[in-house]
Amino acid sequence: MDLIGRLDLQIRMQHKHNDGEWATLEPRPGHHSPAEHDPEREWANGVTFACTTCDELVRIAHDPRDAVGR
Secondary structure (H helix, E strand, C coil): CCCCCCCCCCCCEEEECCCCCEEEEEECCCCCCHHHHCHHHHHHHCEEEEECCCCCEEEECCCHHHCCCC
């Protein structure tokens, strides 16, 4: 199942801190340039999420090996 590609699926991303507490990761928008509005370019770079507590970053990106016609 493609969880990232499903816009109708609501998920919450979290990561675990050293103290055992879970913290939420939220999308971190980048600066806006015309190229950033191109969805193919966005997936090439990935989507960045930041922890709301410690500001640690996580990137989720499309695996290029999953391209159609491979």
